[in-house]
Amino acid sequence: MSATSMTTAPRRRGNTGIALTRRTGMVFVLPALILFGVFIAYPLLTALSYSFFGWTGIVRGDFVGLENYLTLFTKLPYSEDIPNAFVHNVLLFVGAMLFQNTVGLGLATLLHRVRRFKRFFQTMYTLPYLVSPLVIGYLWSLMLSPLFGPVNAVLRTIGLGEIAQPWLGNPQTAIWVVVFVTAWQWIGFPVLLYGAALGGIPEEIEEAASLDGASSWQRFRSITLPMLVPAIGTVSVLTFIGAMEAFPIPYALGGSQGNPAGATDVLSLLFYRTAFESGSSNAIGTSSAIATLLFLFIFGISMLITWLMRRAERKLF
Amino acid sequence: MRRRILASAALLAGSALLLSACAPSGSSGGEQATGDDVTLKVWSWRTEDVEAYNKIFDVFEEEHPGITVEFEAFQNTEYNQILTTGLAGSDGPDVPMVRAYGQLQPNVEAGQLEPIDGDVDGLDAIAPSVIAGAKGKADGKTYAVPLATQTLQMFYNKQIFKEQGLEVPTTWAEFIDVQEKLLAAGITPMALGAKDDWILPIFADIVGSARYGGSEFEQKVLSGETDFNDPDYVASLGIITELQKYLTPDVVGVSYTDSQIQFTSGQAAQFPGGSFEIATFRNQAPDLEFGSYQVPVPDGAVLDAPVSPAYADGNFAINAKSKNKEAALELLNWFATPEFGQLVADELNQFSAIPGVEYEDAVMKEAWANYEDGQAPYLLLVDFRYGEPLGTAVLGAEVQKMFLGQTDAAGAAAALQTGISQWFTPGE
Structure with a gap:
């Protein structure tokens, strides 16, 4: 509005094409800010506050301080379910990381070199990522059914009958099925991200290195990998969040109780059970405490990973 | 920098989803009569x-x-x-x-x-x-x-029973005999989807309610006269292990819907389930001739007549x-x-x-007549779903462990007692 701000703005912003006053900028940010406030910040803070109260149904009772949190670590079933579920979340993360940074990176590297059908393969690998995880989960549970599933049938046909087993009924294999299906669904994501990062590495550097006599492993180790660290960082953080919040695939494969006998239980399932399936009248208090802890944990560790990755980047360059 | 914003935004948004799920929403507006x-x-x-x-x-x-x-x-x-x-x-x-x-x-x-x-x-x-x-x-x-009202009982395929020359069993010995004959004929005697834990306490009560004493036991356990470690209750869970060989092979890997298909397609001769199955069976297999019966009283049972938990x-x-x-x-x-x-x-x-x-x-008529002759509560649902952990959820997981050989009837009963003790005080 005022003439002064119109004239000072271009000077302050130097090379930006369009000059915006601070107030105009605020107006543009406002819609996003309101959405963020209403749908993210407000529920986040209310859930936090809920976790400090006792509840009877949906009526808020007295302030109980940290009692809901204490319940989680001292009372059954939480004191047994939380460590059990947490280990499975960690397994999911480790499994997905291993899969994505070996198979995913390998596929991306191969695709980077391929000229023909590159788009086709990229689309194929990304396809599962675009399908609802719930659908993927139910699909796999059908495929692995010991009665009608094709997986065991195929194994028997090709003479590997002794491997055939109730994959989702055996606690030793069930969690690995969850890990595998999750990693399988997600594989398109690192393939795309690493593919883009690989495309961003200037060819001259590699050429110069090969002229200097570097082997292909040396080139990968000293040029490609360091240049990929930012992408690896992003993949790691997002994989971590995804693994800690995993819900649809474990739900589709093992139900809300993490069947069989808790072998596929994860923290989000525990939260879901507590909030929506328990007859407990304090369900809101306890489940809010679980959600808050989970949020703090995910937030903290994600920050840590981001910080570590940035430090690694600085060391490399 | 952009990556950093992306990562932070993603982790914020991702985690917020969980939290917002438990925030109840308000409501406004009014209407006058x-x-x-x-x-x-x-x-x-x-x-x-x-x-x-x-x-x-x-x-x-x-x-x-x-x-x-x-x-x-x-x-x-x-x-x-x-x-x-x-x-x-x-x-x-x-x-x-x-x-x-x-x-x-x-x-x-x-x-x-x-x-x-x-x-x-x-x-x-x-x-x-x-x-x-x-x-x-x-x-x-x-x-x-x-x-x-939902009643729990054993459904059976009338055609298979006829082909195998089997009668609806009225004693425990006859019941076991029916299972043995079906097994010998290469037919899965009972379809059960133990991958879905919720069906398991239903199964436990269908075969075991009369053994532990139905509503008699309910009164005793509610008043504190006994608890789930009671030898009669443990023995009723023992029946599950005894019957495992007559269930779908790899039972813990079989889902509930798979077990329904097994029954409606004639691969299994019997299906322990609730009256809510009747409509499903009719829809899935309109030609299926089926009936229902109450599982006979096992040896040493507290009750002397069979019951339908409901x-x-x-x-x-x-x-x-x-x-x-x-x-x-x-x-x-x-x-x-x-x-x-x-x-x-x-x-x-x-x-x-x-x-x-x-x-x-006809099937509803038969099942209802059976229920009127011998009633029992579906104990864990009727009385033990008032706190966390739910009685049904604890026993569901424990029966899975029994099928997997990780625990026995006494262990499962003890786990059930420990679980419900978190919120249940007898006599209240």
């Missing part, structure tokens, strides 16, 4: 029954001029949330369908429902374990009229904030009449909670 004609809003989670309910309410409207019923059904899985919001606001239903037993308590404790003791006739005629599903645990008051499934209550309570009460009184019970049977194909109803479907 005007004029002499009253419109009652009835809510339900039975989206599949809208047409049937409209027919049922046509009958009511004809008999009760001046009252119009507006029936609305919502997605079953989201109903609890929708109802909670509706009851908290002022534009909620006058007469909501509410859950039974433990799942009813949050609404009762929040003071959202009107007690109806003394205002509705015919509640006394309803079976105790069924009306218990409509009561507040803490105050013992009745808050609703039960809608349906529970109430759904209730109708009055919103404490309703402006049309008088009309709502009229409707609830009608829900407690045999006339409505008959409509539930004919239009909804469910067992009514009201006695004196006739069933046309």
